[in-house]
Amino acid sequence: MQSIQRAGFRGLLPLALALSLVASAAAQQQRTENDAPTPEQQARIEAVLRxxxxxxxxxxEREDDGRSWEVDDAYTADGRRFDLRLSADDLREIARHPEN
Structure with a gap:
């Protein structure tokens, strides 16, 4: 009887592992989607950038647990490229790093 129970448990192990991997992938997808600004936030951020x-x-994308926005490869009219970090609440510039 113990060998049947052990065999059943071993059969559940791959299933449990597969479910864990699926849950992890779903959580990563959710995190990625949550990092993107909503259309309203996007419009507000883009207006400030302009x-x-x-x-x-x-x-x-959202960074620092939602406390800031990171803008990758922001270009000025003269072609200079920067990575920016903006405060999530008032969109003040926290950091500007040249990329050229």
């Missing part, structure tokens, strides 16, 4: 002289950028 006010500061940026004409295009690659990606905007």
């Amino acid at each position: 006010e500061r002289g940026f004409v295009r950028w690659k990606e905007i």
Whole structure:
């Protein structure tokens, strides 16, 4: 009887592992989707970027547990490229790193 129970438990192990991997992938997907700004946030951030002289950028994503936005490859009109970090609440510039 013990060998049947052991065999049953061993049969559940691969299933448990597979479910764990699926849950982990789903959590990562959710985190990635939650890192992107909503359409309203995107519009607000883009307006601020344009006010500061940026004409295009690659990606905007949430960082630091939601306390800031990271803007990758933000270009000025003269072609200079920067990575930016903006405060999530008031969009003030926290950091600017040249990428050229």
